Amino acid sequence: MATFLESPRFPDTIAFGATVGPTYLTVVNTIYSGRDGRIPAWTQSRIRFEVGRRAMNAADTATLDAFFRAVKGRAYGFRIKDWTDYTATTGNGVLTPAATPGRYQLGKFYTTGALNETRSIQKPVAGSPVVYLNASPLAGAAYAVDSTTGLVTLTQSSFASAGVNGVTVGASTVVTLASGIPGLGVGGTLAFNSGFGGADQALLAGQAFQITALTGTQYTLAVNTTGKAITAGSAIGTRYPQGADVLAWAGQFDVPVRFDVDEMKKQVMDRSGGDLIVDWGSIPLIEIRV
Template sequence: MAFLESPRFPDKIAFGAVVGPVYSTVVTTATGGAESRVITWSQARNRYDVGRRVMNQSDTDALYAFFRSVKGRGHGFRLKDWTDYTVTAANGALVTTSAAGVFQLAKQYIAGTLSEARNIRKPVAGTAVLYRNGTPISAGAGAGQYALDTTTGLATFVADSSASISAIALGSATQVTLSSALAGVAVGGLLSLSGLSGADAGVLNGQSFTVSGVAGAVYTLAVSTVGKIITSSGTGSKYPQPSDVLAWSGQFDVPVRFDTDDMKMQIVDRNGPSGDLLVDWGSIQLIEIRT
């Protein structure tokens, strides 16, 4: 089993797909008719039907070859969902992850006070633009810039600024002293740590922590290190802060697979003097997959 970044499912055939999101809900009905419902998926999986129509010879050949190439349900691949493939700065969000400076591209769907943030893991290369407080950000290796992995939708930022850790005091709150203060890291902000040593250094390394106090270059972090063995010699870094508004715009594909290993087609006619076949395809289902 593999995910094939290329080729993408033929766009011309995808254009005519029947599309819809699918959720998973466990409904229990009591004898009196009252219901309890448990939502088991936080995000929908889209389902597509690319069959249920007559296709000409070239489209038939393309679909037939693609189905054989991905081995039916065997491999995942990209699909352009013509009903929903763009993101604007108004609904494109960047969601924090557990790794410092790494954000997941997402799209916000809003209905009144309700919303769902859909993870976008397959942005289309060359289309994404990231914004910080309304200003486009450049991709690159400079301070505050980023690198985007178009196979995962993860944007990894370069730190705005960094300073070496000269001391660390462990306890119910952890106090970190830097060689110099980092401008813009205030109470309620985030300080990211890396390079610390000791048996329990993994508790802090590669993560960001909320700052509960600042005194010059001394930062108190809301993380308990009671009983831990961690020694200074690492680095404190500033990445985008909670006060920053991060957004993105661009295009994205949906990761899918065929939901059948059995494809059926029937010749229904020839297309005029050229003799091209017209082929009737039954229901051919695709289902969105988690990657």
Template sequence: MTAFHNISFPLKLARGAVGGPERVTEVVALANGREVRNTCLSRSRRRWDVGSAIRNLDDLAEITAFFEARLGRLHGFRFRDPADHKSCRPSQMPGPFDQLLGIGTGSQKVFQLQKTYGDAAGSSVRPIHLPGLGTVRVGIGTTELPASAFSVDTQTGLITLSTAPAAGQSVRAGFSFDTPVRFDSDRLDIAHDAFEAGRVISLALVEILL
């Protein structure tokens, strides 16, 4: 991967993050009062501001070191979204049948991890590229596979099965995951409010594609 460091943003500093998915929709107002709406992105892009989580000098030193090691915006890194980092609800444990990855053809062995968001009216599929090490569980049909029956690339989110599922069999998986992000600025603004205390004015992270 180009300009990506396989290292995680400090989890304790992620817990105060503000943000989430962002879409770009073009809205054109017609003369009759109706609207024409078009999406400009095939899927959402996530943004967060993590500055509010940083309050003391130790945290400021830690984030400064992390920022400098990434050379500002140059290198991406892993970010664990507190609200969305599992194939299931945050309060649950991932299970082997959480997310549908595809349907067996009798020859296909490689499947991309993905998460589907939706309801009866519509849905959106998000590819997952950075699964948590040792968290992936795979189910074929109604049977969970042993860990020895598949391998996981934690840099791409591709799973490779030892045996291709039969045609028509569902391939499902459960997992935890990180989001690939980068800093959205080459500048780190720190305010020293009091003795042994300080804060970052704003520290934005933006999702990147791998």
């Protein structure tokens, strides 16, 4: 895998003057009548930056020159701030559930009329994102944000939980908890950590299941474990946010990019007040998938 430089970020002062915008790849097939069919090849855009084609002073020139040498042209990826779009609010900052219960991917929601796109945010600014549940900010201890991937992990101990006392396998699996979990009933989702025992524990460990029946502390789950060997072990059942709950976030993020050239061209144009004025040719940057 190619090297990615998490720090330092591309100089903000130079990024501020960039020409920037999203790009897509569309396959267009035109027929003899002049009509065409269009197939979007990408579900997510790639943002392009142009940081050259302008004059810079000697200090910015030296900074850009050093950065280009450090990342070796197109070789390394790095962060850049898109000054036209670098924040999310609780109105458009969304969290998309990942495969593991209690884990979510940061995203930003863009909408126009009935059309919309959810952009994956994989490079949040460290310490910036705040996660909200039903419009209220969660305590910092209730979640952790990986600033290198944009993955949010909810802290199990911060949500209503109970230990698993027993597992009854069958066409519908019955899990007996040490105590009932408030607010979690039929139709809700019960999630588990990886503490189960038995040869077939992977069927329940780290998974979440819909509750189809509830009697006291016995939760009947929509998962077939007939003939399987699963024991309670040290498993814990948790009520993470449910379907009716709204998770959102607010904060700042960067764009992962690389230079799209291996060569730079610069030329001294003037000397103003003892400072060199350097004209830079085209310096394109392109967003990368990480």
